[in-house]
Amino acid sequence: MLKWSMIFLVIxxxxxxxxxxxxxxxxxxxxxxxxxxxxxxFVISLFAGRSRSL
Incomplete structure (x- = not known):
């Protein structure tokens, strides 16, 4: 997703x-x-990863 936003920024x-x-x-x-x-x-994945490790 970040790759696509950088591509559109370059365009x-x-x-x-x-x-x-x-x-x-x-x-x-x-x-x-x-x-x-x-x-x-990214923020959702941070919270999901944190809850999984507990």
């Missing part, structure tokens, strides 16, 4: 360099959503 940066501002907005928003989903899943 947004490259599109920004070339001036495709609509693509920049779309790719940046997709990267942001994927990053927050990654964070939520």
């Amino acid at each position: 947004a940066l490259i599109a920004g360099i070339f001036g495709f501002f609509n693509i920049v907005a779309a790719a940046a928003s997709i990267a942001k959503v994927l990053f927050f989903i990654f964070l939520v899943l």
Whole structure:
């Protein structure tokens, strides 16, 4: 998931360099959503791993 958010971030940066501002907005928003989903899943896995070890 983090890999995909980094890919969309790179796409947004490259599109920004070339001036495709609509693509920049779309790719940046997709990267942001994927990053927050990654964070939520990471925190859930931390709590699940902690409860399993007790």
